[in-house]
Amino acid sequence: MTSTPFDFTPLIPAGLPPAAVRWTGRAKYDFTGGNNDPDSLPLEGLIAAAEAVMRREGRTLASYGLTSGPQGYRPLREFLVAKLKADAGIRCTADDILITSGSLQGLELVNGTLLARGDTVIIEEDCYQGSINRLLRLGVTPIGIPLDREGMRIDALAAALDDLKRKGVRPKYIYTIPTVQNPTGTILPVARRRKMLELSAAHGVPIFEDDCYCDLIWSGERPPAIYALSERGGVIHIGSFSKSIAPALRVGYIVAPWDVMSRMLPLKTDAGSGALEQMVLAEYCAGNFSKHVPLLRRSLRAKLVTLMESLKEHFGEAAEFDDPRGGIFLWVKLPDGVDALKLYQPALAAGVVINPGPEWSVNKERARSRMRLCFASLSHEEIHQGVAALADVCRKEFGVPR
Numbered sequence: 001m002t003s004t005p006f007d008f009t010p011l012i013p014a015g016l017p018p019a020a021v022r023w024t025g026r027a028k029y030d031f032t033g034g035n036n037d038p039d040s041l042p043l044e045g046l047i048a049a050a051e052a053v054m055r056r057e058g059r060t061l062a063s064y065g066l067t068s069g070p071q072g073y074r075p076l077r078e079f080l081v082a083k084l085k086a087d088a089g090i091r092c093t094a095d096d097i098l099i100t101s102g103s104l105q106g107l108e109l110v111n112g113t114l115l116a117r118g119d120t121v122i123i124e125e126d127c128y129q130g131s132i133n134r135l136l137r138l139g140v141t142p143i144g145i146p147l148d149r150e151g152m153r154i155d156a157l158a159a160a161l162d163d164l165k166r167k168g169v170r171p172k173y174i175y176t177i178p179t180v181q182n183p184t185g186t187i188l189p190v191a192r193r194r195k196m197l198e199l200s201a202a203h204g205v206p207i208f209e210d211d212c213y214c215d216l217i218w219s220g221e222r223p224p225a226i227y228a229l230s231e232r233g234g235v236i237h238i239g240s241f242s243k244s245i246a247p248a249l250r251v252g253y254i255v256a257p258w259d260v261m262s263r264m265l266p267l268k269t270d271a272g273s274g275a276l277e278q279m280v281l282a283e284y285c286a287g288n289f290s291k292h293v294p295l296l297r298r299s300l301r302a303k304l305v306t307l308m309e310s311l312k313e314h315f316g317e318a319a320e321f322d323d324p325r326g327g328i329f330l331w332v333k334l335p336d337g338v339d340a341l342k343l344y345q346p347a348l349a350a351g352v353v354i355n356p357g358p359e360w361s362v363n364k365e366r367a368r369s370r371m372r373l374c375f376a377s378l379s380h381e382e383i384h385q386g387v388a389a390l391a392d393v394c395r396k397e398f399g400v401p402r
């Protein structure tokens with residue numbers, strides 16, 4: 001008997017994403033991903049919530065969807081109805097909400113419902129890599145709109161919509177992360193939200209609002225959601241508990257009118273998102289969310305200050321950035337001679353992982369010397385040491401900082 005190993009390669013269809021690289025553990029100084037602050041995780045509260053809800057309702061786990069139907073655990077949706085009204089001005093009912101496995105599944109479901117190969121959508125030029133990659137994989141063309149310090153530039157959006165109209169192209173949606181944008185950290189002011197809605201109405205293009213960082217504004221005051229400002233619908237809103245509680249829970253949500261919801265539900269083929277997570281979140285959040293989030297924000301803000309001070313100390317003038325009003329990322333511009341994609345490997349070899357700018361932008365050239373740093377999950381000491389190590393590598397590779 002020969003022991004030639006079975007070869008799956010010829011069976012794998014064309015068009016799959018590139019093969020994954022095996023995980024070898026986290027780097028010493030990992031500034032990537034959307035991870036959260038482990039010390040701010042409300043662990044005791046989640047443990048108590050799990051115990052209480054399991055003792056009270058645990059037997060409902062015997063049914064798919066608990067006793068809440070396919071849109072997710074009803075008490076969690078009811079918590080969201082109250083939260084979205086209080087924080088974002090959204091008036092909706094539990095029937096307008098679908099609980100998803102992270103807001104990534106929300107992205108998949110909205111895309112699955114609205115997009116076909118060859119379509120065009122509008123996005124912010126610098127944008128969440130997960131959104132850009134999904135669009136490219138679907139064969140959809142993302143048109144990037146430049147941002148300034150107040151988020152998506154509305155003059156550029158208007159020009160892009162006019163240009164597409166002249167070409168006979170009606171984009172499928174305007175995708176925006178208006179409240180603490182990823183990666184730039186900008187917040188779209190109310191006036192721009194209203195203008196975006198006017199353009200959306202004039203061109204018949206809906207808005208896809210991704211609001212997963214909305215709880216992380218340092219001041220605690222957020223503008224109303226675009227969904228809330230719309231008087232005629234045409235907005236789909238997604239959110240997440242990843243950034244406010246914990247990303248590993250994998251709980252997000254979609255708020256959408258029934259004509260969209262009814263088309264998304266058949267695409268959610270996992271027979272419901274994890275019930276335990278939804279139950280624990282509902283139990284915990286009802287009494288504790290509004291107390292927990294300010295503590296998390298304070299801790300994140302302090303880490304951001306450490307990151308900005310470390311960059312000033314070790315990079316000096318070579319690192320340019322705006323002080324973001326919230327979130328977990330800093331979008332850093334290095335001198336033009338630095339190629340962030342080429343900085344990645346030597347930095348990794350020194351134990352520092354960064355997100356190179358071109359992976360977070362549709363304008364690869366403009367983002368060439370930029371990087372995104374997540375400051376949430378490292379300790380203050382690690383942030384400081386990681387930036388020092390990164391500066392050493394950057395100096396060796398590119399001669400900056402001097």
Ligand SMILES: Cc1ncc(COP(=O)(O)O)c(C=O)c1O
Binds near residue numbers: 102103239247250
């Ligand atoms: C803008 C944006 N949308 C969606 C997601 C997905 O988050 P999750 O699936 O954990 O809710 C992320 C994660 O970083 C994000 O930055």
